Amino acid sequence: MGTKQLVSTTINGEPSQFLCEARQSLLEVLRNETGLTGCKEGCNNGNCGACTVMLDGQPVNSCLVLGLEVDGKEIQTVEGIAQENELHAVQQCFLEGAALQCGICTPGFIVAAKALLDENPLASEEEIRFQLAGNLCRCTGYDKIIRAVMEAGKQMAETTTS
Amino acid sequence: MSQETKQASSNGKYRVLGTRPVRHDGADKVTGKAIYTADVKAASMANGFVLRSPHAHARIKSIDTSAAEALDGVLAVMTAEDLPDVTDKIADLGEGSVNLAHLSNNVLAQDKVLYRGHAVAAVAAVNVHIAEEAANLIKVEYETLPSVTWVLDAMKDDAPLLHENLYTSSGGEKADTASNVGVHLNFQQGDLQKGFEEADAVVEREFKMATVHQGYIEPHAVVVDWNHDGRIKVWASTQGSFTCRQQTAEVLQVPLSHVTVVPCEIGGGFGGKIAIYLEPLAAVLSRKSGRPVQIVMRRNDVFEATGPTPGAFVRVKLGATKDGKLTAGEAWLAYESGAYPGGMLGPGCMCVFSCYDIPNALVDGYEVCLNKPHIKAYRAPGATQAAFATESVMDELAEKLGIDILEFQQKNAAKEGTRRVDGPVYPKVGLVECLDAAATSDHWNSTLEGPHRGRGIASGFWFGCGLKSSVVASVNSDGTINLTEGSTDIGGTRTSIAMQMAEVLGLDAQDINPRVVDTDNIGYTDVTGGSRTTFATGMAAYEAGLDLQRQMTERAAELWDCNSEDIQIESGNFVSSSQTATFKELATELFKAGEPLVGRATVAPDCSTNGFGTHIVDVEVDMDTGKVKILRYTVIQDAGKAIHPSYVEGQLQGGAVQGIGWALNEEYFFDDDGEMRNASFLDYRMPTAYDLPMIDTIIVEAENPDHPYGVRGVGETPIIPPPAAIANAICHATGVRMEELPMSPPRLWKAIQQNQDGN
Numbered sequence: 001m002g003t004k005q006l007v008s009t010t011i012n013g014e015p016s017q018f019l020c021e022a023r024q025s026l027l028e029v030l031r032n033e034t035g036l037t038g039c040k041e042g043c044n045n046g047n048c049g050a051c052t053v054m055l056d057g058q059p060v061n062s063c064l065v066l067g068l069e070v071d072g073k074e075i076q077t078v079e080g081i082a083q084e085n086e087l088h089a090v091q092q093c094f095l096e097g098a099a100l101q102c103g104i105c106t107p108g109f110i111v112a113a114k115a116l117l118d119e120n121p122l123a124s125e126e127e128i129r130f131q132l133a134g135n136l137c138r139c140t141g142y143d144k145i146i147r148a149v150m151e152a153g154k155q156m157a158e159t160t161t162s
Numbered sequence: 163m164s165q166e167t168k169q170a171s172s173n174g175k176y177r178v179l180g181t182r183p184v185r186h187d188g189a190d191k192v193t194g195k196a197i198y199t200a201d202v203k204a205a206s207m208a209n210g211f212v213l214r215s216p217h218a219h220a221r222i223k224s225i226d227t228s229a230a231e232a233l234d235g236v237l238a239v240m241t242a243e244d245l246p247d248v249t250d251k252i253a254d255l256g257e258g259s260v261n262l263a264h265l266s267n268n269v270l271a272q273d274k275v276l277y278r279g280h281a282v283a284a285v286a287a288v289n290v291h292i293a294e295e296a297a298n299l300i301k302v303e304y305e306t307l308p309s310v311t312w313v314l315d316a317m318k319d320d321a322p323l324l325h326e327n328l329y330t331s332s333g334g335e336k337a338d339t340a341s342n343v344g345v346h347l348n349f350q351q352g353d354l355q356k357g358f359e360e361a362d363a364v365v366e367r368e369f370k371m372a373t374v375h376q377g378y379i380e381p382h383a384v385v386v387d388w389n390h391d392g393r394i395k396v397w398a399s400t401q402g403s404f405t406c407r408q409q410t411a412e413v414l415q416v417p418l419s420h421v422t423v424v425p426c427e428i429g430g431g432f433g434g435k436i437a438i439y440l441e442p443l444a445a446v447l448s449r450k451s452g453r454p455v456q457i458v459m460r461r462n463d464v465f466e467a468t469g470p471t472p473g474a475f476v477r478v479k480l481g482a483t484k485d486g487k488l489t490a491g492e493a494w495l496a497y498e499s500g501a502y503p504g505g506m507l508g509p510g511c512m513c514v515f516s517c518y519d520i521p522n523a524l525v526d527g528y529e530v531c532l533n534k535p536h537i538k539a540y541r542a543p544g545a546t547q548a549a550f551a552t553e554s555v556m557d558e559l560a561e562k563l564g565i566d567i568l569e570f571q572q573k574n575a576a577k578e579g580t581r582r583v584d585g586p587v588y589p590k591v592g593l594v595e596c597l598d599a600a601a602t603s604d605h606w607n608s609t610l611e612g613p614h615r616g617r618g619i620a621s622g623f624w625f626g627c628g629l630k631s632s633v634v635a636s637v638n639s640d641g642t643i644n645l646t647e648g649s650t651d652i653g654g655t656r657t658s659i660a661m662q663m664a665e666v667l668g669l670d671a672q673d674i675n676p677r678v679v680d681t682d683n684i685g686y687t688d689v690t691g692g693s694r695t696t697f698a699t700g701m702a703a704y705e706a707g708l709d710l711q712r713q714m715t716e717r718a719a720e721l722w723d724c725n726s727e728d729i730q731i732e733s734g735n736f737v738s739s740s741q742t743a744t745f746k747e748l749a750t751e752l753f754k755a756g757e758p759l760v761g762r763a764t765v766a767p768d769c770s771t772n773g774f775g776t777h778i779v780d781v782e783v784d785m786d787t788g789k790v791k792i793l794r795y796t797v798i799q800d801a802g803k804a805i806h807p808s809y810v811e812g813q814l815q816g817g818a819v820q821g822i823g824w825a826l827n828e829e830y831f832f833d834d835d836g837e838m839r840n841a842s843f844l845d846y847r848m849p850t851a852y853d854l855p856m857i858d859t860i861i862v863e864a865e866n867p868d869h870p871y872g873v874r875g876v877g878e879t880p881i882i883p884p885p886a887a888i889a890n891a892i893c894h895a896t897g898v899r900m901e902e903l904p905m906s907p908p909r910l911w912k913a914i915q916q917n918q919d920g921n
Binding site: 002021023024031036037038039040041042043044045047048050077078079081082087091094095096097098100101102103104105106107110125128129130132133134135136137138139140141142143144145146147 | 182184185187188189191192193194195196197198200201291376377378379380381427428429430431432458460461652653654806808809811812815816817818819820842843844848849850851852853854856857
């Protein structure tokens with residue numbers, strides 16, 4: 001068994017510490033050490049986006065980040081998107097727009113879409129499609145996902161201006 | 163871009179059907195709470211890793227596991243010696259049958275490996291890294307054999323032989339010499355020669371199609387706990403908990419009743435998660451180690467060692483009169499079945515001419531073993547390959563005759579009374595309605611301008627089956643209902659099933675609490691597949707609603723002091739001459755005294771739901787690179803009755819996009835050693851959001867007389883037309899007729915060059 005090191009981070013706004021071996025990815029650590037199984041393993045080599053989490057404000061494929069690398073950093077996972085008991089606009093729009101079928105890609109899309117809309121809530125269809133090209137979905141054909149993201153963006157822009 | 167999504171309206175006829183409630187499992191799925199199999203954590207759970215063959219075809223001379231067993235942290239190691247011998251018996255799994263000896267052999271190889279990725283050993287350890295390290299310490303001595311990876315090559319007399327005991331089965335007889343050809347099928351009707359003589363124009367083409375994978379984002383995963391009382395609990399990513407249970411019990415040779423399968427939330431299946439791969443391995447490792455064992459497949463193993471759809475060679479010849487009536491059709495199909503016999507040739511042969519009335523027809527098909535993973539169902543298995551050929555030839559024939567392709571399809575469309583070449587006569591079906599909807603659609607009537615742009619159209623058919631489902635409906639004290647069922651929910655069926663019960667009882671969708679439960683907690687239910695779930699399990703929910711109404715009518719009669727014949731059901735309300743009560747009012751009243759209310763129903767409809775569809779696509783071709791851009795796409799399909807239109811649209815859009823990937827980029831690249839060189843999502847190129855426009859949908863409702871609400875299965879048909887529709891569009895854009903899938907940039911570019919040189 002490899003030697004484990006202590007890593008101190010902030011996850012979803014709360015301080016969190018865990019032990020991990022050098023060879024463990026952030027994806028593995030989040031799922032096994034912190035119990036946050038929302039991010040999913042689809043390919044383990046950065047090609048599907050199912051493992052997307054926010055790291056210091058940027059969306060990353062957590063399968064391509066080592067657990068040890070996040071010492072002192074801030075992580076947000078899909079579990080931290082809803083505030084208390086209220087779903088975020090992106091989550092609500094996914095539900096109302098039927099933008100998921102099997103749901104396995106949904107956590108990754110929600111994290112990536114929220115990151116995109118936080119920067120640019122009125123992003124165009126093409127901009128959204130480009131920014132989300134790293135998140136694969138095999139069930140929906142993307143149509144309803146893109147519509148849900150656009151609707152969420154509109155709502156987020158209205159909330160900011162009102 | 164205009165969105166033409168015709169709202170499947172309730173016409174005032176239904177309260178709940180045709181509406182779009184938020185799905186019952188939605189909150190879990192958008193917050194990361196939903197539990198998929200890899201998320202399951204059992205106490206003291208160990209992790210497994212599977213060692214697989216690097217060779218496409220080889221004899222196993224020896225396996226030495228000693229170094230693996232000695233590694234710190236390793237809990238158990240297994241090889242095929244740890245699995246019981248399974249006889250060459252065929253088991254009926256509901257949607258198709260399986261040879262159990264082959265199934266067991268595929269789970270873990272015995273004397274030979276038949277494809278790269280074939281499992282040879284497995285290890286359980288305290289974590290997955292140590293399990294992998296240990297697996298790589300296992301020494302396997304192989305004697306490599308020549309391999310074959312293209313269907314026509316595997317049919318040759320001198321091809322490497324995969325099975326010494328496989329004799330071609332043809333018309334009930336078996337061949338004398340062993341070969342790689344497992345099955346030969348032949349369907350005929352009318353007089354083929356006469357039919358072609360009557361034709362004024364004939365087109366014949368040959369098509370080649372590469373192996374393609376279902377591409378679900380969630381890899382196969384299991385957790386198995388072989389308990390000390392001999393009971394085996396399996397958590398699995400599966401489309402069918404009951405078939406998973408049956409297959410696992412057979413391979414392990416334990417009584418069926420000792421195995422419980424818990425279907426976790428599933429991240430896509432499309433037909434690829436019906437056969438088992440990991441369950442027996444995790445089970446034996448669990449028995450040997452005394453701990454639950456979790457195994458999750460690596461992505462490259464998903465490509466190399468599960469069940470892709472067949473690569474194929476198809477030749478189609480069609481003849482028609484000058485006023486556009488088809489007179490004859492001939493098809494020759496060779497479908498790969500992969501490492502073992504038993505594949506998708508049957509449906510391919512049945513579907514190849516299924517959209518048309520062709521009085522004189524001959525279909526000849528062969529199923530061939532070769533050194534690739536054993537093929538499995540992929541959404542309308544076998545039909546897409548056949549449709550690529552037929553729909554391409556239809557387009558070319560229409561052009562030769564100078565007839566509009568849509569009119570050509572309408573003129574020959576299958577309808578009630580048309581006899582399919584394999585025998586069945588269609589009841590009422592909706593192809594004509596789909597073609598009519600295409601003809602009046604905004605897409606078909608819009609102008610497509612610009613260089614290297616073209617429009618294509620193609621149709622498709624899938625049977626849609628019935629099979630068995632069970633449901634139980636327990637009424638709560640407040641009149642809401644817990645509905646337990648056994649159909650894994652891959653695409654929102656929990657909700658479409660609940661809506662059917664809500665409709666019959668006069669309740670809202672949110673008054674029903676649908677739960678997908680394990681094999682201990684519900685009656686037998688066949689797979690979520692075959693486009694059957696909303697149809698059959700929905701029918702069961704409807705019937706369970708009727709069962710509750712019968713019980714409640716009896717009880718109300720006592721309560722209201724009248725005869726049960728005096729009580730009518732009107733929109734779910736119980737009405738007598740003097741009293742009326744809603745479901746909830748009566749249920750809460752009945753809860754106060756007397757037995758609890760539990761309704762039940764089981765169904766086994768023995769029919770096809772006959773799903774037809776037509777797709778229209780506009781493309782633009784980059785002549786310098788061969789890259790195809792999809793400008794506009796419309797899916798038209800007969801759903802019979804769209805229970806939840808958003809999820810019907812979802813099936814249409816998702817299936818179409820899988821078909822677009824199949825058409826333009828997806829294929830298994832095999833090198834000369836039979837190794838797949840692109841076993842990753844990077845190089846096995848599925849469509850991304852950036853590759854596509856919105857996918858418009860038009861839902862046609864030609865009601866199915868075999869369902870109380872007219873439902874037809876919709877899930878599979880959408881994947882059938884896209885490759886041909888796109889090939890037809892490419893032809894109209896460039897003049898190039900593509901005969902090979904995928905029509906990837908290098909292939910299309912080469913064909914464009916050859917076409918230009920030829921001119």
